[in-house]
Amino acid sequence: MSLPDFLIIGAMKCGTSTLQAQLAHQKGVFMSTPKEPNYFSDDQIYARGRSWYEALFADAAPGDLKGEASTHYTKLPTYPQTLPRMRAMLDAPRLVYMIRNPMVRAVSHYIHEWTEGRVGSDAREAFHATPEIAAYGFYGMQIAPFAEAYGPDRILLTSLEQISADPEAAFAEIRDFLGLPYGAAWVHDMPAQNVSAARMRRLPMQGLLIDNPVATSMRRALVPKALRNWVRARRTMTTRPDIPDDLQDRLKAEFLADRARLAELFPGHPALELCYPFAPS
Incomplete structure (x- = not known):
């Protein structure tokens, strides 16, 4: 059957796109297209059926390790059916859960929501109206059901901080966990993926009025470049x-209360210190 051997299950805004690209570059690894199928989480995609999901891995060569990376899988309470659906299809997948400083992750998530036009510039109001901005960083709460279902030994916890500090060592741990060939290694000249340092805020009906060739041509012909740049700057969060x-x-x-739960599952893990610099010493 064409089913994945491993899944990168999150967390959102923690470098999963970069890790997916690094794995896709390795010989003997086949990563799905799209990068984030979101099959087990999203109702409309799950309704496409098992054959649709298996087809994502049908082109893998014999012996390839097959994987996918869907951050929706650790987005409770938004997608409560993810794990039951996964358990019904995948007996013992290897799971990679990538985290980062949850405060930094939350700010990055807030910027993402702002660029999508779902929240305003008032951070207090945004965090109140969108509790998921914090909840997706409750890593202990998010990963505990997977640990109970599959066992902690089927989960590799890693962090953006570990990869940033020592990518070779962090990737070697991932390599050994997934069973990649010994020569698999971090590729240094590959740029980071999906970086959100500066994002432009989407406008209502942007797809119809902005993101099409006709509108682009008319805008360039009729609107002075200086004015276009001014509008672009007003819609971009650069700090x-x-x-x-x-x-x-x-x-x-x-986050510290949730960290205690994470520590119970992964005692002594370096991410407990690296990702929580605000924890009391």
Whole structure:
């Protein structure tokens, strides 16, 4: 059967696109297209059926390790059916869960929501109206059901901080966990993927009015470049937003409570220190 041997299951805004690209570059590894099938999480995609999902891996060569990377799989409470569906199809997959400083991740997520036009520039209001911005960084809560279902030994916890500090060592751990050939190694000249340092805010009906060749040609012909640049700058968040101190304190307390749950599952893991610099010493 054409089913994956491993899945990168998140977390969102933690470098999973870069890791997926690194794995896809390795000999003997086949990664799905699209990168994020979101098959087990999204109802409309799951309705396409098992044959659709298997077809994503049908072109893998004999002996290839097959994988996919869907951050939706660790987005509770948004996608509650992910794990039951996965268990019904995959007996013992290897799971890679990539995390980062949850405060930094939350800010990156907030920027993402802002660029998509779903929240405004008031951070306090955005975090209140969109609790998922914090919830997707409750890593202990997100990964615990997978650990219970498959066992902690089927999960590799890693972090963006580990890869940034020592990509060779971090990737070697991933290589050994997945069973890649010993020569598989981090590719240094491959750029980071899906970087969101500066994103442009989407406009209502952008696909119809902005993102099409006719509109682009007319805009370039009729609107002076200086004015286009000014509008683009007004729609781009180029600096990290300020999070009010009291909101930061509340979020840090919640993240630290969740960190205790993560520590129970992965005691002594380096990510517990690297990803939580605000934890009391």
